[in-house]
Amino acid sequence: MPIILKSMVTLSEENYLKAIYHLGKQGVNAVSTNAIAEKMDTKASSVTDMIKKLAEKNLVNYIKYQGVSLTKEGRLTAASVVRKHRLWEVFLVEKLQFSWDEVHExxxxxxxxQSKKLVNELDTFLEYPTHDPHGDPIPDKDGNITKTDKIILSQLQVNQRCMCVGVNDSSADFLKYLDKHHIALGTQIQILSKEPFDESLTIKVDDVVINISKVVANNIYVKSQTL
Amino acid sequence: MPIILKSMVTLSEENYLKAIYHLGKQGVNAVSTNAIAEKMDTKASSVTDMIKKLAEKNLVNYIKYQGVSLTKEGRLTAASVVRKHRLWEVFLVEKLQFSWDEVHExxxxxxxxQSKKLVNELDTFLEYPTHDPHGDPIPDKDGNITKTDKIILSQLQVNQRCMCVGVNDSSADFLKYLDKHHIALGTQIQILSKEPFDESLTIKVDDVVINISKVVANNIYVKSQTL
DNA sequence: AATTATTTTTAGCCTTATCTAAAAAAATAT
DNA sequence: ATATTTTTTTAGATAAGGCTAAAAATAATT
Structure with a gap:
């Protein structure tokens, strides 16, 4: 019986796998070199180099000029990194006094x-959270996520009620904007009207009426309360 | 007024500073290249290269062929790393279910x-611990440690009573040995006799009499209970 | 004091991860 | 169908951190 050594994955490789993982979740089959380069804020040539290395390690499927996709092993590795990222975010918000716009960095x-025990014990300590502070799902040990049916706020009809369950943009600027308008996970929102010209929305948040742009509405995930 | 940029210190540089910090605490003025190489499990030539870089950044005082010592800035950087190391060790033992022989790695x-807020909040969360799970002191924000008067168990006289307050060797093997004999921080120990031949000790630990070698006795720090 | 041994430094090479510039392939437009 | 643009890959360079082997400086011995 051959001894299978789990090949070492460097920090940089983990970051590439994570980028491909996130880009691939948009229902795309193969992720393009340029897309990865943009996401990682690096050059396409660097991406090509790294992709070759990942392909060599059987972490991605790669055909020249045709983009990449994660192998089973690559997906598991990426999911493990995402799992750790989101568990730590929960820790920072729940146990230390971080706000949701401070945790990403x-x-x-x-x-x-790297420590299996650390991840497992952290998970236990946090009482097995399923979502991070931005509403994103936390993959389990096998990389599986229970996807919830969330929709984008801008897709709701006038007069519908809903609850904020996540954000599409986790930038500090956007999260601080939401804080300013008292929108958090669990906040009740009602669509009062939609402006045809710029598709901005007038909404009611905790009995306060505010106006939000289409861009904002496109980045808030909600669960409809009435159907 | 000039803007002072706190120069970036790499992971590798931090490890070298930490090694010099620990080696320098033995009352030695300058730390030798070979001593650093041995501690870091690397080659002397690599150490020389790194030392030059650290000297360039004003983190160490370096005179060719005469070893190095930390500058004020270098010592503060090293102490900050040690502070984080020991705070995390407390976290792992107190909050997650790590034992003292599992935390080092x-x-x-x-x-x-890197996150000032993280360290501060962790310190608060842990209620400002002063010592790590091995009894080593945790430097404060300014790198200062309150040194306690501890002595090595082997230096006690026969019949003296004492309390274990730390260990000199934090290797997993040694810590597991202590676990096996129910010696932990706070454990009461009484010296019953000392064998002249090999300087092994017969001691009483919680009403159990055991024999420990000189090597073991040299690696246990205690506080004398009677004088 | 001169020789030997040890320590430290230098010189040159390697790997990883990055870059720029140029070449090749694929996609798009005329 | 050919020409142009865009994307991707290759080739060659660079910086960090490490190595080996050789040279230089210091320490130890006779």
Whole structure:
């Protein structure tokens, strides 16, 4: 029986796998070199180099000029990194006094800590959370996520009620905007009217009426309360 | 007024500073290249290269062929890494279910996470611990440690009573040995006799009489109970 | 004091991950 | 169908951190 050594994955490789994982979840079959380069804020030539290395390690399927997709092993590795990232985000918000716009940068570092026991114990300590502070699902040990049926706020009809369950943009600027208007996970929102010209929405948040742009409405995930 | 940019210190540089910090605490003025190489499990030539870089950044004082010592800035950087290492060790033992022989490896990774807020909040969350699970002192924000008067168990006289307050060797093997004999921080120990031939000790630990070698006795720190 | 041994430094090479510039392939437009 | 644009890959360079082997400096011995 051959000894299978789980090949070492470097920090940089983990980041590439994570980028491909996120880009691939948009229902795309193969992810393009340029898309990865843009996401990673690097050059296409660097991406090609790394892709070759990942293909060599059987973490991605790669055909020249045709983009990449994750192998089963690559997907599991990426999911493990995402799992750690989101668990740490929960830790930072729930146990330390971080707000949801402060966690990303630190979680980007913590997600690379290697220790199975650490992840398992952290999961237990946090009482097995299923979602991170932005409403994103936390993959389980096998990389599976229970996807919830969330829709984009801008797709709701006038007069519908809903609850905020996530955000599509987790940038600090956007999250601070939401804080300013008292929109958080669990907040009740009602669509009062939609402006035909710019598709901005007038909504009611906790009895306060505010106006939000289409861009904002496109980045808030909600669960419809009435159908 | 000039803007002072706190120069970036890489992970590798942090590890070298930490090694010099620990080696320098033995009352030695300058730390030798070979000593660093041995501690870091690397070659002397690599150490020389790194030392030059650290000297360039004003983190160490370096005179060719005469070893290195930390500058004020270098010592503060090293102390900050040690502070993080020991705080994380407390976290792992107190909050997650790690035992004291399991924390080192993970803390070696966690000590490099960069976030002032994280360290401060962790410190608060842990209720400002002063010592790590091995009894080593945790430097404060300014790198200061309150040194306690501990002595090595082997230096006690026969019949003296004492309390275990730390260990000199934090290897997993040694810590497991202590676990096996129910010696932990706070454990009461009484010296019953000392064998002249090999300087082994017969001691009483919680009403159990055991024999420990000189090597073991040299690696247990205690606080004398009677004088 | 001169020789030997040890320590430290230098010089040159390797790997990883990045870059720029140029070449090749694929996609798009005329 | 050919020409043009865009995307992707290749080739060659660079910086960080490490190595080996050789040279230089210091320490130890006779």
């Amino acid at each position: 630190v979680a980007e570092q913590l997600e690379h800590i | 993970v803390a070696e990774q966690l000590e490099h996470i």
